[in-house]
Amino acid sequence: MLEIVIDQNLCCGSSRCVDICPEKAITLVNGKAVIDLKMCDLDGICIPACPQGAISFHEGYVGGCGF
Numbered sequence: 001m002l003e004i005v006i007d008q009n010l011c012c013g014s015s016r017c018v019d020i021c022p023e024k025a026i027t028l029v030n031g032k033a034v035i036d037l038k039m040c041d042l043d044g045i046c047i048p049a050c051p052q053g054a055i056s057f058h059e060g061y062v063g064g065c066g067f
Helices: 016-020
Strands: 002-006 026-029 032-035 055-059
Touching: 002 032, 016 026
Parallel strands: none
Antiparallel strands: 002 055, 026 032
16 A cells, blocks of 8 residues: 655654645644645655655555465
């Protein structure tokens, strides 16, 4: 499953991703960007908006038997 992740170690809290997200899926919590994956539509426009490169697509584990 594809998802967008924010590396908290790289996030500088600039809020550019918050400002550009049309779904309002990103908020700042304690000065760091946090994404609500239920609200995110995976359009990825937040990725180039981040001045630190802290946001990226990630192929997450879906589960299952692995066959």
